[in-house]
Amino acid sequence: MALRPPRRVRVVEEPYRINERITAKQVRLVGDNVEQGVFDINKARAIAESQNLDLVEIAPTAAPPVCKVVDYSKFKYEQKKKQKEIKAKAQKVVIKEIRFGPNTDDHDFEFKLKHAINFLKEGSKVKAYVHFVGRTIVFKERGEHLLNRFSEALGDYGKVEMEPKLEGKRMTVILAPLPPKGK
CATH class of the missing domain: 3.30.110.10 (Translation initiation factor 3 (IF-3), C-terminal domain)
Structure with missing residues (x-):
């Protein structure tokens, strides 16, 4: 009986870091129904968790990184929608x-x-x-x-x-x- 090679599973890389993947010690917190300001990462995660939402790092290069409390799937959908609008508005040269x-x-x-x-x-x-x-x-x-x-x-x-x-x-x-x- 011949052995088949193991199946490769394709892992899709997420464009944003969320929840536990955020590595910064402190973050600037933004979002709806959230007290905005600079918080310790554990406190920011707790705030997001208390609202049953995700903590999404939207500006990783800022000091401290900016994180938004939002439903991640809804956030990704809105980002795709914005990209489509930008693409549609881009002029095509004929x-x-x-x-x-x-x-x-x-x-x-x-x-x-x-x-x-x-x-x-x-x-x-x-x-x-x-x-x-x-x-x-x-x-x-x-x-x-x-x-x-x-x-x-x-x-x-x-x-x-x-x-x-x-x-x-x-x-x-x-x-x-x-x-x-x-x-």
Whole structure:
């Protein structure tokens, strides 16, 4: 009969020290229905225990460490909720690309310009590039002129974040939307 290796149990590390895991001799006590102040650790644990709550170390680097008398599971839930809100409020940068050829005519230019205006109004960045295919690379100055004209036409809606720059067979310019007037 073959022996199986022992099963590994994954231990989840708690982000906060609670109750007996708090190592400080004195702590600053905060929380609802608690006399706030600096207490001996045993006295602070007794206060938390008398209310059937946990003593949670929320600021371990403070002198003395700050501990809160709270229900630990409820505290963890609120912390997760706060993290979700922060993540939801974080702005995600969207970059929309617009492609030109070195010989793009005026109608196509105006059409792509309208799209770029809409992209900037909705808060997206615009990456416009001229793609040089084959021998069209000899028209670099046409591409640069086209991108400069494009960025000047978008001056009321966005600002140039990166000047026209040739990278391989592409000359690229990046425009960022202007902040709203109210802010």
